[in-house]
Amino acid sequence: MSLNVEHQPTRALPSEKPIRLLDNAGHAVRGAAAGGFELPALDVLLELYRRMVVARRFDVQVTALTKQGRLATYPSAYGQEACEIGAVSAIEAHDWFFPTYRDSIALLTRGIRPGDILASFRGDWHNGYDQHAHRCASQATPLATQALHAVGLAHAARLRNDPLVTLTYLGDGATSEGDAHEAFNFAAVWQTPTVFLIQNNQFAISTPIARQSRAATLADKAVGYGMPGYHVDGNDVAAMYAVTRAAVERARAGGGPTLIEGLTYRVEAHTNSDDPTRYRQARDVEHWKRRDPIERLEKYLVSEGALADEMRAEIADAAESVAEHTRDVMTADAELDPLELFDHVYSRPRAALLEQRARLEAELADTAELHSAGPAGAAR
Numbered sequence: 001m002s003l004n005v006e007h008q009p010t011r012a013l014p015s016e017k018p019i020r021l022l023d024n025a026g027h028a029v030r031g032a033a034a035g036g037f038e039l040p041a042l043d044v045l046l047e048l049y050r051r052m053v054v055a056r057r058f059d060v061q062v063t064a065l066t067k068q069g070r071l072a073t074y075p076s077a078y079g080q081e082a083c084e085i086g087a088v089s090a091i092e093a094h095d096w097f098f099p100t101y102r103d104s105i106a107l108l109t110r111g112i113r114p115g116d117i118l119a120s121f122r123g124d125w126h127n128g129y130d131q132h133a134h135r136c137a138s139q140a141t142p143l144a145t146q147a148l149h150a151v152g153l154a155h156a157a158r159l160r161n162d163p164l165v166t167l168t169y170l171g172d173g174a175t176s177e178g179d180a181h182e183a184f185n186f187a188a189v190w191q192t193p194t195v196f197l198i199q200n201n202q203f204a205i206s207t208p209i210a211r212q213s214r215a216a217t218l219a220d221k222a223v224g225y226g227m228p229g230y231h232v233d234g235n236d237v238a239a240m241y242a243v244t245r246a247a248v249e250r251a252r253a254g255g256g257p258t259l260i261e262g263l264t265y266r267v268e269a270h271t272n273s274d275d276p277t278r279y280r281q282a283r284d285v286e287h288w289k290r291r292d293p294i295e296r297l298e299k300y301l302v303s304e305g306a307l308a309d310e311m312r313a314e315i316a317d318a319a320e321s322v323a324e325h326t327r328d329v330m331t332a333d334a335e336l337d338p339l340e341l342f343d344h345v346y347s348r349p350r351a352a353l354l355e356q357r358a359r360l361e362a363e364l365a366d367t368a369e370l371h372s373a374g375p376a377g378a379a380r
């Protein structure tokens, strides 16, 4: 997908009102509120709609599988589809993506298979996909570390005259990490081709944004580092795509990094081990559900005559197939060899690690013997 947006960043603070191209009723927004950006073409919007519908269905399915005990944990991105899908759709196959644990649906959009995305959430030993083949780093659990990797890879690529761009996602809470500061600063000083997307879903587990930052917007931070910042309606996929696309094009042309804040909301719990009713009101969740990113785009596409009933049904079918496939792979028992845990830790394994490996091997052999001896053997 391509969109030519000429946009010159300024040193001015980002707008306090988030940039939007579609309002909540699905009407096109023009003028100052659109921040100089243009609504993407209908075919681009339709593709973004399809990707969001598939992503939502996948997310709902994985949350259900987690409740059934098929995954150890799953951080849902329900409600954040416009940020997740809009931004990642603005990079090319050659570019690199550096996600967090919450960004499984962006990896799905990037073409990674459901079972491979979810391998580590199931408790598998390593990342389930080939990071180089997909140009997607593993999902970072330590907050903000992935932002440094995105800057490092972008810097290295520039030194090698490789025109790639790196895109990384961070949460609002992650902006309080030292690693986030270092990544923003180095990116600006080195002018790396990096786009930072802060998904401000308003909570870092139970900590609300008001107790995380006193800045008027998180995008304001960009100005202090010397890069352009954009405060965007994170439930408007058209705006998320257009703003990110412009930042990617500027980065590729040598214009340096950009920081984008997408203002959105985490509709689900932080993970399956969190009880959000302890720190937020049901009416707030309802308020944000009424600002659903998929419904907003759907209204616009229908009003433009670009989404007929058959097409909507076709897209829903495609989403259902992804859910079915996800159920199949995640309900099949995984073939895991616990000893693989020790592979690839060091090129020349240390004595302590070999000792631990031998101990686990002996324990596994004992367990296997017990099982083969049947119930009588187990009772011994």
Ligand SMILES: Cc1ncc(C[n+]2csc(CCOP(=O)(O)OP(=O)(O)O)c2C)c(N)n1
Binding pocket: 102, 141, 142, 143, 170, 171, 172, 173, 174, 175, 177, 201, 203, 204, 205, 266, 270
């Ligand atoms: C360096 C580090 N410190 C603390 C944690 C524990 N932790 C896990 S998720 C989380 C909240 C992060 O919130 P935010 O960055 O807003 O992202 P969200 O989960 O809302 O997407 C914290 C503190 C961690 N994973 N890494």
